[in-house]
Amino acid sequence: AQSVTQLGSHVSVSEGALVLLRCNYSSSVPPYLFWYVQYPNQGLQLLLKYTSAATLVKGINGFEAEFKKSETSFHLTKPSAHMSDAAEYFCAVKGGGYSTLTFGKGTMLLVSP
Amino acid sequence: DVKVTQSSRYLVKRTGEKVFLECVQDMDHENMFWYRQDPGLGLRLIYFSYDVKMKEKGDIPEGYSVSREKKERFSLILESASTNQTSMYLCASSLTTATGELFFGEGSRLTVL
Numbered sequence: 204a205q206s207v208t209q210l211g212s213h214v215s216v217s218e219g220a221l222v223l224l225r226c227n228y229s230s231s232v233p234p235y236l237f238w239y240v241q242y243p244n245q246g247l248q249l250l251l252k253y254t255s256a257a258t259l260v261k262g263i264n265g266f267e268a269e270f271k272k273s274e275t276s277f278h279l280t281k282p283s284a285h286m287s288d289a290a291e292y293f294c295a296v297k298g299g300g301y302s303t304l305t306f307g308k309g310t311m312l313l314v315s316p
Numbered sequence: 317d318v319k320v321t322q323s324s325r326y327l328v329k330r331t332g333e334k335v336f337l338e339c340v341q342d343m344d345h346e347n348m349f350w351y352r353q354d355p356g357l358g359l360r361l362i363y364f365s366y367d368v369k370m371k372e373k374g375d376i377p378e379g380y381s382v383s384r385e386k387k388e389r390f391s392l393i394l395e396s397a398s399t400n401q402t403s404m405y406l407c408a409s410s411l412t413t414a415t416g417e418l419f420f421g422e423g424s425r426l427t428v429l
Contacts, residue, residue, distance in 0.1 A: 212356065235416055246320070246406055246420035247359075293358065297416040301366070303349070303374065304416055308358035 205230040205296050209307035217315050222266075222281040224310050226294030229275060236277040237295040237304065238268055247293060253277060264288070289314045319343070320421035322407050328427045335394040337424050339407030347413060348390035350374075350382065353404040353423070362405075365390055366413065397428045 210225040228234060235254050239247040251262025258270040268279045277294060294307040323338035341348065349364040351374075361374030363382040371382050379401060383391045390409075394401055404425050408418040 237417070239418075239420075244422075246422045247408075247418070248420070249417060252417060301413050302416075303361055303364060304418060306351075306359040308356060 205234065205298050205302065205305050207294050207296050207305055207307035209292075209294050209310050211310055212308065213311045213313060215313040215315065216284045218286055219283050222279070222284045222288065222312065224279040224292050224294075224312065226268075226277045226279065226307060227275055228277060228294070228296040230296055230298050232298045235297040236268075236270060237297070238262065238266070238277075238279050239293045239295065239306075241291045241293065241309075243290075250279070250292070284312075284314050286314050286316065288312060320407055320409055320419050322405075322421040322424045324424050325422065326425050326427075328429065329397050330429055331398060333397050333428075335397050335426065335428075337392040337394075337405055337407075337426070339390045339392070339421055340388050341390075341409040341419070342388065343409060343411065343419065344387070345409040345411050345419075346387075347410045348384065349408045349410075349418065350380075350390065350392045351406045351408065352376065353406055359406065362392065394426075397426075399428050402426060402428045 206229045208227045237252045238250040241247045251260045253270045261267045266281045291309045293309045295304045297304045320341045350362045351359040365384045381393045407421040
């Protein structure tokens with residue numbers, strides 16, 4: 204079985220501040236890990252993914268995430284927030300083979316001027 | 317570019333009606349998925365399909381059925397809509413089951429009165 208916990212349903216930052224969205228996972232096999240972003244009234248768009256290559260993964264729009272096996276974490280960061288980053292972010296985990304993605308409950312990122 | 321198209325962005329139906337949600341992908345992907353998204357609950361998997369005429373139950377299949385007669389099309393059916401099925405429905409597809417990256421449509425927001 205696999206699961207994802209996203210800490211904080213809402214995170215507020217000021218424009219230019221560091222963005223940190225937390226994700227912890229559990230998986231009985233080495234996982235694939237994903238971050239998706241959802242802008243208002245749109246579907247989900249892939250930000251980045253970890254598939255057992257480099258532990259530091261760079262994605263679109265300046266986001267990156269680090270896979271830490273010992274902490275079972277895959278936190279999403281961005282050095283400097285922009286107003287356009289305001290959206291809902293979902294972390295997801297997948298085990299091997301024919302397992303499907305399991306999503307966290309999402310974190311709404313609010314960016315103030 | 318990858319394209320997943322959901323036929324209706326917004327629908328309003330009455331309790332007891334039969335509802336069809338259509339999804340078409342143009343990427344020749346083998347795998348297709350239907351998720352339901354509710355505030356605070358994230359995305360929950362309803363049904364998925366790894367091949368034409370194949371279907372598998374996800375985490376919350378009750379009250380839903382699906383049809384996949386052609387590779388590019390995956391339909392979600394609510395046999396008798398109820399108010400607790402008011403939700404955002406997201407269709408997704410993926411090329412492989414191995415890494416599981418999903419491509420999403422823009423969603424269908426269903427209101428059942």
